[in-house]
Amino acid sequence: xxxxxxxxxxxxxxxxxxxxxxxxxxxxxxxxxxxxxxxxxxxxxxxxxxxxxxxxxxxxxxxxxxxxxxxxxxxxxxxxxxxxxxxxxxxxxxxxxxxxxxxxxxxxxxxxxxxxxxxxxxxxxxxxxxxxxxxxxxxxxxxxxxxxxxxxxxxxxxxxxxxxxxxxxxxxxxxxxxxxxxxxxx
Amino acid sequence: xxxxxxxxxxxxxxxxxxxxxxxxxxxxxxxxxxxxxxxxxxxxxxxxxxxxxxxxxxxxxxxxxxxxxxxxxxxxxxxxxxxxxxxxxxxxxxxxxxxxxxxxxxxxxxxxxxxxxxxxxxxxxxxxxxxxxxxxxxxxxxxxxxxxxxxxxxxxxxxxxxxxxxxxxxxxxxxxxxxxxxxxxxxxxxxxxxxxxxxxxxxxxxxxxxxxxxxxxxxxxxxxxxxxxxxxxxxxxxxxxxxxxxxxxxxxxxxxxxxxxxxxxxxxxxxxxxxxxxxxxxxxxxxxxxxxxxxxxxxxxxxxxxxxxxxxxxxxxxxxxxxxxxxxxxxxxx
Numbered sequence: 077x078x079x080x081x082x083x084x085x086x087x088x089x090x091x092x093x094x095x096x097x098x099x100x101x102x103x104x105x106x107x108x109x110x111x112x113x114x115x116x117x118x119x120x121x122x123x124x125x126x127x128x129x130x131x132x133x134x135x136x137x138x139x140x141x142x143x144x145x146x147x148x149x150x151x152x153x154x155x156x157x158x159x160x161x162x163x164x165x166x167x168x169x170x171x172x173x174x175x176x177x178x179x180x181x182x183x184x185x186x187x188x189x190x191x192x193x194x195x196x197x198x199x200x201x202x203x204x205x206x207x208x209x210x211x212x213x214x215x216x217x218x219x220x221x222x223x224x225x226x227x228x229x230x231x232x233x234x235x236x237x238x239x240x241x242x243x244x245x246x247x248x249x250x251x252x253x254x255x256x257x258x259x260x261x262x
Numbered sequence: 263x264x265x266x267x268x269x270x271x272x273x274x275x276x277x278x279x280x281x282x283x284x285x286x287x288x289x290x291x292x293x294x295x296x297x298x299x300x301x302x303x304x305x306x307x308x309x310x311x312x313x314x315x316x317x318x319x320x321x322x323x324x325x326x327x328x329x330x331x332x333x334x335x336x337x338x339x340x341x342x343x344x345x346x347x348x349x350x351x352x353x354x355x356x357x358x359x360x361x362x363x364x365x366x367x368x369x370x371x372x373x374x375x376x377x378x379x380x381x382x383x384x385x386x387x388x389x390x391x392x393x394x395x396x397x398x399x400x401x402x403x404x405x406x407x408x409x410x411x412x413x414x415x416x417x418x419x420x421x422x423x424x425x426x427x428x429x430x431x432x433x434x435x436x437x438x439x440x441x442x443x444x445x446x447x448x449x450x451x452x453x454x455x456x457x458x459x460x461x462x463x464x465x466x467x468x469x470x471x472x473x474x475x476x477x478x479x480x481x482x483x484x485x486x487x488x489x490x491x492x493x494x495x496x497x498x499x500x501x502x503x504x505x506x507x508x509x510x511x512x513x514x515x516x517x518x519x520x521x522x523x524x525x526x527x528x529x530x531x532x533x534x535x536x537x538x539x540x541x542x543x544x545x546x547x548x549x550x551x552x553x554x555x556x557x558x559x560x561x562x563x564x565x566x567x568x569x570x571x572x573x574x575x576x577x578x579x580x581x582x583x584x585x586x587x588x589x590x591x592x593x594x595x596x
Contacts, residue, residue, distance in 0.1 A: 113499055201587040204443075208503035215481060215498065 096232050103220040107241050110213035111159075114244075117206040118153075118166050124202065125150040125169070128176065128195050135186040139179050146172045173199065210244045217241045279559045279566070285355050290557040293348045297554070300344035304337035345553060352551035353398070360566045364573060367403035372549075374399030375412040376436050384438075384537040385450065385475055386528040389431045392419035396436075398549055404439075404573060405582040408591055411437035411572060413548055434520075434542040435572055441504070441536045442581050444588040447496035449504060450476055451513060453526035454492040484510050490517050490526075504531050512578050516540075534588070538575060548572075 129143050136143065149172055153165040177196065180186055221240045224233040233239075311333025318324050353372040361368040375396025382391055399412040414436045417428040477496035482488055487510040495501035505513075517527045520540045530537040542548070548568050552561060576582075 110498075197585065197587055197589075200585045204506070204586060205499075205503055207506070209499050211483065211502040212499040214483065215502075219481075 093232060096229050097236060100220075100223055100229065100233060100236070100238050103216070103223050104238060104241075106216040107213070107220050110209065110216040113209040114206065114213055115162075117202060117209050118162070121166075121169070121173070121199070121202045121206065122150050122154050124195065124198055125173070128173070128199075131189070131191045131195060132176065132180060132183075132186060135183045136176075136179060139176075142172070142176055142179065146176060170203075214243050217243050279562050282356065282359060282562050283559060285359075286558050286562060289348070289352055289355065289551070292351070293345075293551065293553075293557060296344055296348050300341045303344070304341045307333055307337040307340065349551055349553075352557075353549055356551075356562055356565060357398075357549050357569075360562065360569055361400065363566075364569060365402075365404045367406070368400055368409075369402045371399045371401070372397060374401075375414060376410060376438065380438065381414065381416065381436060384530040384532070384539075385448075386452065386530050386537060386539045387416070387431055389416075389418040389429075391416045393417040393428050400569075400572075403591075404576055406591065407440050407442075407576065407581045409437070409439040409576055409581075411435055413542070432539060432541065435540045435548070437538040437540065437572070437575065439536055439538075439576055439579075439581050440591055441531060441534055442584055442588060443504060443586050444534055445500050445504060445531065447500050448477065448530070448532035449496065449501045450494040450531075451491050451505070451529040452494065453517070453528055454488070454490055482510060484514075487511075487514055490514060509579065512580075516575060516578065536579070536581070540572075540575070 125146060129147055133140070133143055146169070149165060149169045153162060153169050156162040156165055177199070180192060186192055223229055224238050224240055311330050314333075315327065315330045318329070350372055353370075357372070358370045361370055376399070378391055378394045381394070394414070394416050396412045396414040399410065401410040403409070412435070414432060414434065415430060416432040417430045420427050420429055476494035478494065480493050480495050480498050480501055482493055482502075482505060484507065491513070493501060493505065513527075513529065520527045520542075526541065528539045549565050551557060
């Protein structure tokens with residue numbers, strides 16, 4: 077009987093370790109997937125920039141500096157390979173885009189042009205998608221971090237090198253969340 | 263001191279309802295005359311059956327109860343049928359006129375309802391729709407958005423071998439509308455019965471047990487929302503694309519407004535539409551004419567309020583707000 081117990085206990089432990097490891101690995105994969113999801117949307121936003129610049133530059137001669145900055149940020153963001161650098165450039169790009177859309181308000185012809193309205197729609201769409209993928213990412217991270225923290229997973233997480241992931245913190249300017257509806261109605 | 267701004271929000275309504283006065287007066291006359299006729303006829307039927315029963319008692323010493331009971335039933339049916347005709351007339355004359363005032367794009371069919379197949383497909387309820395009935399179908403475009411809603415009463419059959427009974431699991435208004443964003447997958451926002459009954463830990467565990475055909479459970483970041491609802495989805499990112507913090511807040515408000523005992527509001531998002539099941543207090547009938555007493559502008563105003571209350575759900579959900587890539591259905595560009 078003790079011999080049987082000696083055999084069973086390690087088997088139970090091994091099965092338990094496998095289950096915990098797989099569950100943590102799956103949750104980590106979810107986090108990575110969710111991050112890739114954000115990246116896809118950020119790329120889409122980058123792709124929108126040249127279109128926007130070409131549509132508005134004829135009108136916005138006085139703001140050529142703003143547009144140049146936008147183009148430059150776009151090129152740098154598209155080329156960036158380091159995720160942290162990319163995210164920070166995207167944050168800047170987001171602010172610059174918002175800035176341009178606010179400046180568009182000063183040009184009634186431009187504001188009512190079908191092309192700009194269409195671009196505004198696409199931009200709103202992408203912003204909404206980015207926000208959704210960030211929230212999905214945060215949800216995956218919360219799930220994963222919680223799984224790492226709870227006992228007895230925390231013992232194994234350290235052993236297998238599972239470390240907590242960072243949540244997306246909204247930038248103060250993102251939190252301000254301007255009412256996009258106003259851009260149409262003004 | 264400057265006078266406060268006059269409230270113009272009700273200006274059009276009373277004037278409009280005043281235009282309905284003649285119709286309402288005619289309806290009242292018709293209703294009262296019909297009621298008198300129906301009551302007399304019913305009374306005659308009951309009197310005849312009572313006399314028959316008494317006659318039987320005197321003649322043969324047998325009280326013919328089996329004549330009396332069907333007699334009373336027939337009298338009730340006759341009364342209901344006759345009054346039903348006037349009730350329908352009220353709906354046909356008054357409701358379309360009120361709807362036109364709210365939005366000329368809306369039409370009304372007093373006998374129509376949302377098809378059973380569509381109710382079933384929305385998958386808001388897991389019970390079987392064994393008995394399905396409805397009325398008061400409103401359909402068309404509201405603020406340019408395709409919408410439909412009707413009253414529904416849906417029951418599931420319970421049978422223990424000997425007795426069969428029907429349990430009503432939904433009685434209220436079922437609404438379908440074109441959602442303001444395009445999406446591919448299906449998502450459900452259902453009342454959180456498990457968490458409300460068993461607390462967060464056990465409730466959470468129960469929620470995770472998959473509901474058939476509901477994708478998987480996902481948690482939103484708004485704790486107040488999570489307390490009231492449970493979200494099932496086929497795609498996590500798309501669920502958050504639809505359920506923005508603002509919409510979640512609106513849905514919470516709606517759930518408070520339409521709370522009715524254990525029945526709570528439920529939502530499904532699929533095929534680019536939103537489906538909303540709203541339980542109505544006491545399962546009461548909507549757009550009904552009172553069977554006695556006053557029938558005038560106050561009645562029409564009450565019906566108007568009921569219509570506005572339902573349509574306001576589309577307003578607060580801002581379904582006509584088309585800021586994203588999905589355009590307004592009735593205009594190429596707005």
